[in-house]
Amino acid sequence: MAASIEDVAKRANVSISTVSRVLNRRNIVNSETRKRVEEAIDALGYRPNVFARGLMLRKSNILGLVLPDLHGEFYSEIIRGANQKTRELGYHMLVSSVTADDDGHDVLSAVGTQGLVDGIVVMVTEMSSRIRTSLSQADLPMVLLDGDVPGVKHDSVVIDQQRGAAEMVRHLLDSSPGNRVLFIGGHDTNLDTIDRLTAYRKVLAEHGLQPGRQDIVHLDYSYETAFDYASQHVLAWAEQPTTIFAANDEMAAGVVDAAIAATLSVPDELKVVGFDDTRIAQLTRPRLTTVRVPKSEMGAAAVELLCARLKEPGRPSTRITLQTELVVRESCGGR
Amino acid sequence: MAASIEDVAKRANVSISTVSRVLNRRNIVNSETRKRVEEAIDALGYRPNVFARGLMLRKSNILGLVLPDLHGEFYSEIIRGANQKTRELGYHMLVSSVTADDDGHDVLSAVGTQGLVDGIVVMVTEMSSRIRTSLSQADLPMVLLDGDVPGVKHDSVVIDQQRGAAEMVRHLLDSSPGNRVLFIGGHDTNLDTIDRLTAYRKVLAEHGLQPGRQDIVHLDYSYETAFDYASQHVLAWAEQPTTIFAANDEMAAGVVDAAIAATLSVPDELKVVGFDDTRIAQLTRPRLTTVRVPKSEMGAAAVELLCARLKEPGRPSTRITLQTELVVRESCGGR
DNA sequence: CTGAAAGCGCTTACAG
DNA sequence: CTGAAAGCGCTTACAG
Known part of the structure; x- marks a missing residue:
């Protein structure tokens, strides 16, 4: 049985009030008394019970992190950045994932x-309204990562991916004039895909171009699906100068491998670029041109915002925008 | 202010005892009363306060997961497997990392x-005795993942990596007779490296071979270090038929890339194999021959063991051994 | 089947 | 500077 505050009090010959005081606001207790109490604490290996403390203080020092998935390099980096900052600020981190088919209620039970x-x-x-609803019912300090939920009070960390995506498309158009640029996204309800697609359309329009019916396809962000899809289309694509702009590196890698399996040369016969700048981008051959997304920084910034709000609940809502950056490597040629 | 059990009791016109009963042991309360209480709970959106409950029950339903690092595919998979099982069993998961230079105390404060x-x-x-000491002082149900801490009571999940490593070395020796097999490990205090190296030596001995002074090197498990190191040695290695057995896929990928940068052909002029079967193994060209380690299964099995112990504290210590498996791909030739 | 009451281990006014 | 006491929101014997 772990020692309680009462055991400490007895051993130090003081009341539990005094023990509590040396634990929390050390300055107001006489230094000799304090010393006695501290010795008792050490001797007993006393550690305050979190529950009793939480019951009074109404805080746990635990932060919840809810991600769509815990899989892959992308989320792993976010977790890492968030976890590091969490410890740095003296909190603990509870991690949870919300799968696509969870109804909204689970977002909360997840934390x-x-x-x-x-x-x-x-x-x-995802734009699913269920999650949004359940989020709006959560009466909790909340930081939204890369996405807004209108009507709910929160701070947010977003990435300026439209800018990175636009920069990418401009680079493709400028470095390989006349190339057709196709877009392969995630689901059409995915917020990141929507942003990246918007930028793609915008830059095409700036150049007086308009994507054809077949030029935009929505897959599921996975290597496998992209590989399968590309395997069937890669030869047709390569009939004219074409660049595939995939909305993440996983899919770009799938396309590259499908092209190579079809004995096409990347970037000579088909150019391919990705997004996120995960580990994969540097491991594929040729290395992927991509847009760097500051993943661990996103996690860290979100935790920082959350802690700031906990300290000062009345502060105005803040939104931090993190920049993305075009990273030119080999898969798009025309450097 | 969230509703408390008292609010529910008032609204349902019962005592808090009864509310508590429908929450916990529903069967013993009259079905009409129960219905009234349930309606009140719904109407108020009541959720029991974890702290009050924890204070009485002395349990939080939170499991701690402490990993050496939260980085990379390997740990990400473990987290994923553990998290899934955790939710499945109705618990929450607190995640933490312990960096190499943490003194042992932090293992505990981490959770x-x-x-x-x-x-x-x-x-x-790592074999660091500090962590072991602090672990042995933790008076907590504990499952050790892939490693033992003698003298501490715990359950454990281990992987039979000696077997996978032995199978690998045997395959290399059999499929490319006469090849020299070099071993590149992580730090020489790393438990996994020690296991894999042991198997390597054993199989070599079985074949009447003995590793030379230069045949075993300890790096740090990273792609970069392996790439740098290999860049300086790869030409010398290739002077005679050689296979590099790296203790993880990251380093194997680094060696492959260094070889290719030196215009050597893998596997023709140099063979390279890895360990873990992470995502990387399939993304490098040529694809890596490696040993599959059941990563998410490790996480899930550990959580399962822990929950079993929580349910039945007196049960005997259990050790689950998960098998590893040789996966032959292209980087070692001689299929 | 239900209620009144004790108690879990803390924090914090309130007196002194 | 210190102690006695109330109270945080629950669970669970103990009576009835």
Whole structure:
């Protein structure tokens, strides 16, 4: 049985009030008394019970992190950045994933029962209204990662991906004039895909171009699906100068491998670029031209915002925008 | 202010005892009363306060997961498997990393104050006695992932990597007779490296071979270090038929890329194999021959063991051994 | 089947 | 500077 505050009090010959005071606001207790108490604490290996403390203080020092998925390099980096900052600021981190078919209620149960976490960082990548509804009912300090939920009070961390995507498309158009640029996205309800697609359309329009019916396709962000799809289309694509702009590196890698399997040369016969700048981008051959997304910084910034709000609940809502950056490598040629 | 059990009791015209009963042991309360209480709960959106409950029950339903690092595909898969199983069993998961230079105390503070978590899953990859000491002082249900801490009571999940490593070396020796096999490991204090190296030596001995002074090198498991190191040695290695057995896929990929940068052909002029079968193994060209380690299964199995112990504290210590498996791809030729 | 009451281990006014 | 006491929101014997 772990020692309680009462054991400490007895051993130090003081009341539990005094023990509590040396634990929390050390300055107001006489230094000799304090010393006695501290010795007792050490001797007993006393550590305050989180539950009793939480019951009074109404805070747990636990932050919840809710991601769409815990899989792959992208989320792994976010978790890493968030976790590091969390520890740095003296909190703990509860991690959860919300799968696509969870109904909204689970977003909350994902972060635990009432009171378990002091606040949450949530990444919402789909526009599903269920999640939004359940989020708006959560009466919790909340930071939204890369996405907005209108009508709910929260801080947010977003990435300026339209800019990175636009920069990418401009680079493709400028470095390989006359090339047709196709877009392969995730689901058409995915917020990131929507943003990247918007930028793609915009830049094409700037250049007096308009994507054809077949020029935009929505897959599921996975290597496998992209590989399968590309395997069937890669020869047709290569009939004219073409660049595939995939909305993430995974799919870009799938396309590259499908092209190579069809004995096409990348970038000579088909150019391919990705997005995110995950580990994969540097491991494929040729290396992927992509847009760097500051993944661990996103996690860290979100945690920082959340902690700032916990400290100062009345502060105005803040939105931090992180920049993306075009990274030119080999897969698009024309450097 | 969230509704409390008292609010529910008032609204349903019962005592808090009854509310508590329908929450916990529903059967013993009259069905009409229960209905009234349930309606009140719904109407108020009542959710029990975790702290009050934890204070009485002395459990939080939170499991701690402590990993050496949160980086990369390997740990990401473990987190994923553990998280899924955790939710499946109705628990929450607190994640933390322990960096190499943490002193042992941090292993515990990593999982929180007294009482925060009901038990922990810890992965110990280094032999550092500090971590072991601090672990042995933790009076918590504990599952060790891939590693033992003698003298501490715990359950454990291990992988039979000696077998996978032995199978690998045997395959290399059999499929490319006369090849010299070099071993590139992580730090020489890393438990996985030690296991894999042991198997390597054993199989060599079985074949009447003995590794030379230069045949074993310890790096740090990273792509970059392996790439740099290999860049300086790859030409010398290739002077005679040689296979590099790297203790993880990251380093194997680094060696492959260094070889290719030196215009050597893999596997024709140099063979390279890895370990873990992470995503990388399939993305490098040529694809890596490696040993599959059941990563997400490790996480899931550890959580399962931990929960079993929480349910039945007196059960005997259990050790689950997960098998590894040789996966032959292209980087070692001689299929 | 239900209620009144004790108690879990803390924090924090309130007196002194 | 210190102690006695109330109270945080629950669970669970103990009576009835």
